[in-house]
Amino acid sequence: MTTMTIKGPIEGYLQMEPSVSVEGDVATIDCQSIYYKYVNEAVRRCFADGVKTVKLINVNGQRYIGTGIKGKDLRIEVHGTPGQDMAMLMDGPTVEVYGNAQDGVGNTMNAGTVIVHGSAGDVLGYGMRGGRVFIKGDVGYRVGIHMKAYEDLRPIMVCGGKARDFFGEYMAGGLLVLLGMESRLEGPLVGGYVGTGMHGGEIVLRGEVEPWQVGKECGIFTATEEEMAALRPLLDEYCSAVGFDVDEVMSVPFTRLVPISHRPYGKLYTYL
Amino acid sequence: MPTSLLQPEFRVDIDYNKCHKCGRCVQQCGWGVYNFNERPIPDDSKCRACHRCVTYCPAHCITIRKNDLALRENANWTAGLRKAVWRQAETGGVMLTGMGNDKPYLNIFDHLVLDACQVTNPSIDPLREPMELRTYLGRKPDSVEVVPDGNGGVRLAEGAGIANNIKLDTPLIFSPMSYGSVSLNVHKSLAMAAERCGILMNTGEGGLHADLYPYQDHVIVQVASGRFGVNPEYLQRGAAIEIKVGQGAKPGIGGHLPGEKINKEVSTTRMIPQGSDAISPAPHHDIYSIEDLRQLIYSLKEASGYKPVGVKIAAVHNVAAIASGIVRAGADYVYLDGFKGGTGAAPQVIRDHIGIPIEIAIAVVDQRLRDEGIRNQASIVAAGSIRSSADMAKALALGADVVAIGSAALMALGCHMCQGCHTGCCSWGLTTQKPELTRRVDPEWGAERLTNLVHAWSHELQEILGALGVNAVESLRGSRERLRAIGLDAQTCEIIGVKPAGM
Numbered sequence: 001m002t003t004m005t006i007k008g009p010i011e012g013y014l015q016m017e018p019s020v021s022v023e024g025d026v027a028t029i030d031c032q033s034i035y036y037k038y039v040n041e042a043v044r045r046c047f048a049d050g051v052k053t054v055k056l057i058n059v060n061g062q063r064y065i066g067t068g069i070k071g072k073d074l075r076i077e078v079h080g081t082p083g084q085d086m087a088m089l090m091d092g093p094t095v096e097v098y099g100n101a102q103d104g105v106g107n108t109m110n111a112g113t114v115i116v117h118g119s120a121g122d123v124l125g126y127g128m129r130g131g132r133v134f135i136k137g138d139v140g141y142r143v144g145i146h147m148k149a150y151e152d153l154r155p156i157m158v159c160g161g162k163a164r165d166f167f168g169e170y171m172a173g174g175l176l177v178l179l180g181m182e183s184r185l186e187g188p189l190v191g192g193y194v195g196t197g198m199h200g201g202e203i204v205l206r207g208e209v210e211p212w213q214v215g216k217e218c219g220i221f222t223a224t225e226e227e228m229a230a231l232r233p234l235l236d237e238y239c240s241a242v243g244f245d246v247d248e249v250m251s252v253p254f255t256r257l258v259p260i261s262h263r264p265y266g267k268l269y270t271y272l
Numbered sequence: 273m274p275t276s277l278l279q280p281e282f283r284v285d286i287d288y289n290k291c292h293k294c295g296r297c298v299q300q301c302g303w304g305v306y307n308f309n310e311r312p313i314p315d316d317s318k319c320r321a322c323h324r325c326v327t328y329c330p331a332h333c334i335t336i337r338k339n340d341l342a343l344r345e346n347a348n349w350t351a352g353l354r355k356a357v358w359r360q361a362e363t364g365g366v367m368l369t370g371m372g373n374d375k376p377y378l379n380i381f382d383h384l385v386l387d388a389c390q391v392t393n394p395s396i397d398p399l400r401e402p403m404e405l406r407t408y409l410g411r412k413p414d415s416v417e418v419v420p421d422g423n424g425g426v427r428l429a430e431g432a433g434i435a436n437n438i439k440l441d442t443p444l445i446f447s448p449m450s451y452g453s454v455s456l457n458v459h460k461s462l463a464m465a466a467e468r469c470g471i472l473m474n475t476g477e478g479g480l481h482a483d484l485y486p487y488q489d490h491v492i493v494q495v496a497s498g499r500f501g502v503n504p505e506y507l508q509r510g511a512a513i514e515i516k517v518g519q520g521a522k523p524g525i526g527g528h529l530p531g532e533k534i535n536k537e538v539s540t541t542r543m544i545p546q547g548s549d550a551i552s553p554a555p556h557h558d559i560y561s562i563e564d565l566r567q568l569i570y571s572l573k574e575a576s577g578y579k580p581v582g583v584k585i586a587a588v589h590n591v592a593a594i595a596s597g598i599v600r601a602g603a604d605y606v607y608l609d610g611f612k613g614g615t616g617a618a619p620q621v622i623r624d625h626i627g628i629p630i631e632i633a634i635a636v637v638d639q640r641l642r643d644e645g646i647r648n649q650a651s652i653v654a655a656g657s658i659r660s661s662a663d664m665a666k667a668l669a670l671g672a673d674v675v676a677i678g679s680a681a682l683m684a685l686g687c688h689m690c691q692g693c694h695t696g697c698c699s700w701g702l703t704t705q706k707p708e709l710t711r712r713v714d715p716e717w718g719a720e721r722l723t724n725l726v727h728a729w730s731h732e733l734q735e736i737l738g739a740l741g742v743n744a745v746e747s748l749r750g751s752r753e754r755l756r757a758i759g760l761d762a763q764t765c766e767i768i769g770v771k772p773a774g775m
Contacts, residue, residue, distance in 0.1 A: 063570070064570070085567060089571070089575045091503060091504055108499045123557055146499070146553060148544055150544055169557075173545065200548055262549065264551075265528050266530065266549065268366055270368065271359075271365075271367060271369060272281070272352075
């Protein structure tokens with residue numbers, strides 16, 4: 001028997017192993033007030049042991065859920081409210097949150113799917129390179145900053161509510177969609193500085209934006225019928241994941257923002 | 273009207289009596305200075321004085337001179353300021369430049385001298401006696417446990433102490449230079465040399481090329497605001513992970529690697545499309561506070577299996593308080609980059625006017641961490657114009673654990689400091705992605721030269737330690753009593769904790 005040092009609480013959480021119960025290839029982990037490090041270690045251990053689905057119950061703010069986990073057929077269900085940087089650097093798994101999420105969902109994510117049946121915070125999908133993030137509700141500031149595409153990796157984020165400022169800033173690739181279907185935020189669909197510094201990818205908004213809201217690096221277009229048709233499969237998938245009616249979603253014209261140049265700062269400099 | 277008021281900075285003089293008319297200068301010049309019409313004809317305006325042609329001319333018939341056009345003397349309006357005004361009036365552009373700050377600021381290293389033993393204590397001869405340079409990079413424990421060694425003494429208990437530290441054979445590492453800003457052959461040279469010298473190279477923010485995987489235990493992988501090439505595999509390969517917040521040459525601003533430098537290989541390594549600009553935002557948009565930094569440090573630890581994570585910042589006014597926050601956020605090392613540090617490209621106004629000297633930053637950070645009782649929690653890496661083993665020794669005495677070199681490493685590979693890195697035309701094949709230029713650096717040759725440099729400086733450091741009468745670099749670290757200042761004002765002496773010579 002190994003001696004166990006009892007560690008004191010940290011940041012309001014308990015430093016102890018969570019209780020894990022496994023049935024077939026599904027594991028359930030009770031996260032109630034357990035420090036994130038122990039929760040995430042338990043998740044990694046479950047997957048290493050061959051579990052395919054991990055159900056996290058009583059999640060209350062644990063950070064880094066799904067962070068750095070690789071594997072296409074893996075699934076994490078989050079019941080409760082996950083903490084910051086969920087699915088950061090994730091490479092393949094599906095994370096589904098039955099509640100709201102906080103900041104940094106899908107940060108630098110490579111592949112996989114995140115579905116949040118609620119709202120989420122700031123800096124979602126920062127530097128995201130691939131995979132999908134579906135948020136049902138509202139999102140905060142700096143969402144989709146510097147999303148980028150590479151070869152067959154093309155990140156997609158769809159947000160069902162409204163967004164604050166800096167939506168899609170520095171965007172270098174991928175697709176960022178904002179629908180404004182259900183919102184608890186007052187004010188317009190999206191704040192200012194949309195697509196500022198954008199040099200790749202596209203932003204699609206359900207409805208219209210005023211030119212003052214959009215960065216000077218973007219061209220503003222109304223989506224054509226062909227473009228709307230091309231969006232339908234994605235929106236179908238999104239609507240069936242979060243429970244919207246796709247026909248209602250597509251009942252109003254969409255606005256497309258695309259970069260004017262892949263080299264927005266190409267003519268900025270001179271030298272001796 | 274004249275298209276430009278600017279006259280050539282240099283004159284390329286060819287002694288045609290000696291010239292073989294072989295055309296090698298035409299072939300060697302990356303800037304397109306030469307045309308060949310029965311003999312090489314130089315266009316002075318394109319010359320950057322990088323001496324590639326001079327070095328390769330078999331007849332030694334090329335001389336590069338300053339173009340001595342007399343402008344009326346004016347110590348206030350230097351020629352450089354006048355030229356910049358002319359160029360900006362022509363173009364409306366931001367003045368861009370490469371390498372480090374070239375303005376004649378006071379160099380504090382040059383005003384510090386080291387001590388030596390005389391009479392009252394013996395100096396040590398490192399040629400015949402052991403002289404320890406081994407250095408551990410990372411967090412040290414608050415206390416260590418020891419167990420009896422069976423011979424009446426004690427030894428460190430298993431797992432106590434420095435388990436998660438990186439062992440360096442000498443307190444010198446290579447500073448981050450991204451693949452994209454420098455060529456792959458430069459990266460290979462650095463990685464091979466790092467392995468041979470038992471030290472580290474640093475990817476910079478441009479990802480880790482697959483050719484460097486064999487050297488990954490000697491590679492720090494960097495995570496910057498653009499997150500280029502960053503995925504879980506990248507983090508797991510590195511010996512350590514570094515969050516780049518700032519760079520001494522351009523504190524507070526991001527980077528733009530121009531689309532023309534993004535060829536297929538660079539695009540694969542950075543995981544971005546070919547030909548489009550690689551834009552690093554000025555801040556990390558997930559770090560707006562020390563708490564956010566802590567969040568990123570621990571997310572990288574989670575994703576990498578708890579590798580050491582360092583944080584690189586430019587030395588700026590409140591560097592001590594910032595470094596304290598970084599250590600408290602959980603960084604295993606703090607990398608301080610002084611305002612003379614180099615760059616592949618930076619706006620000149622930023623490079624030359626923002627930040628503080630590395631000497632001051634080392635001293636105030638070391639002191640602040642000591643005062644707060646957290647100095648053991650992180651190593652200090654110091655960079656930003658470490659030009660010699662003397663600078664290295666002085667930096668260590670001021671309180672650094674390790675120094676990092678970038679410009680000196682490039683010079684070992686042929687750089688002549690022409691400050692044209694941003695043009696992408698480096699004739700020495702260093703800061704370019706043009707295949708006809710990059711192939712000029714043979715990684716084996718490069719690794720040997722870098723290894724020579726590291727060994728030479730390490731040996732010189734041993735000589736300095738011997739003169740100081742200590743037998744381990746650990747005894748010099750933070751030992752400012754072994755430094756004296758000559759010609760520094762009293763307040764600077766007080767700030768860096770060094771007495772004036774004679775005291």
